[in-house]
Amino acid sequence: MNNQLTIAMPKGRIFEEAVNLLRRAGYNLPDEFDDSRKLIIEVPEEELRFILAKPMDVPTYVEHGVADVGVAGKDVMLEEERDVYEVLDLKISECYMAVAGLPGYQKKDINPKVASKYPNLAAHYFKKQGEQVEIIKLNGSIELAPLIGLADRIVDIVSSGQTLKENGLVELETIEPITSRFIVNPVSYRMKAERIDKMVERLFDVVEEE
Numbered sequence: 001m002n003n004q005l006t007i008a009m010p011k012g013r014i015f016e017e018a019v020n021l022l023r024r025a026g027y028n029l030p031d032e033f034d035d036s037r038k039l040i041i042e043v044p045e046e047e048l049r050f051i052l053a054k055p056m057d058v059p060t061y062v063e064h065g066v067a068d069v070g071v072a073g074k075d076v077m078l079e080e081e082r083d084v085y086e087v088l089d090l091k092i093s094e095c096y097m098a099v100a101g102l103p104g105y106q107k108k109d110i111n112p113k114v115a116s117k118y119p120n121l122a123a124h125y126f127k128k129q130g131e132q133v134e135i136i137k138l139n140g141s142i143e144l145a146p147l148i149g150l151a152d153r154i155v156d157i158v159s160s161g162q163t164l165k166e167n168g169l170v171e172l173e174t175i176e177p178i179t180s181r182f183i184v185n186p187v188s189y190r191m192k193a194e195r196i197d198k199m200v201e202r203l204f205d206v207v208e209e210e
């Protein structure tokens with residue numbers, strides 16, 4: 001039987017930390033992981049195949065079953081709401097989701113606008129708060145929106161707080177903490193239970209060592 005596992009990994013910020021975690025969990029990952037533009041990396045010795053995807057797309061690959069497992073930020077999980085199991089908090093790439101705006105911002109009743117790269121997450125949040133807002137989807141440089149008058153508030157990730165500070169914005173509300181999660185396709189979890197459980201156990205041990 002084919003015992004290979006396909007892992008969807010987020011390119012960018014999370015990648016290095018996730019690779020480190022897997023190495024510490026005992027997976028022997030070659031130097032190719034440290035400096036390569038390849039989007040598929042096979043590691044036959046470990047019976048693993050890695051696909052390197054945009055962070056926001058990882059749950060899509062896992063939901064469709066072209067990847068058995070993956071690593072995705074909680075922000076992405078909340079935004080995408082894909083049909084996958086979230087089995088472990090890897091406690092890497094820590095940051096948090098917040099509402100921010102210009103200092104002295106006062107809530108307004110007429111046509112409040114919120115810009116975000118996370119329109120679903122933002123819509124859920126404001127609905128829960130009982131506030132009706134118009135969400136404007138942007139793909140990056142979210143902090144620009146209040147500065148240029150596109151929106152009066154933003155929903156975005158905060159890590160060091162430097163981007164808000166350098167752009168003269170302040171945090172208005174904290175939404176929730178964000179870390180990366182290990183996610184699993186439900187069918188793979190049935191068909192490859194032993195292999196996946198082993199991987200989760202090994203990762204759990206490393207995460208709990210911290």
Ligand SMILES: Nc1ncnc2c1ncn2[C@@H]1O[C@H](COP(=O)(O)OP(=O)(O)OP(=O)(O)O)[C@@H](O)[C@H]1O
Nearest residue numbers: 011012013014055073074075076093094095157159
């Ligand atoms: N300061 C931070 N800013 C953004 N994302 C962060 C930060 N710290 C940790 N993260 C995590 O990293 C993930 C984003 O990684 P990265 O910034 O590489 O991707 P991206 O911004 O979605 O990429 P791109 O803009 O190229 O589509 C988020 O999903 C989040 O979980």
Ligand SMILES: O=P(O)(O)OC[C@H]1O[C@H](OP(=O)(O)OP(=O)(O)O)[C@H](O)[C@@H]1O
Nearest residue numbers: 140141142156157158159160161162163
């Ligand atoms: O609190 P900080 O440490 O400053 O980090 C937060 C900033 O980092 C992210 O942007 P990113 O660098 O991914 O750029 P982009 O979303 O504008 O493309 C996020 O969208 C914030 O702008």
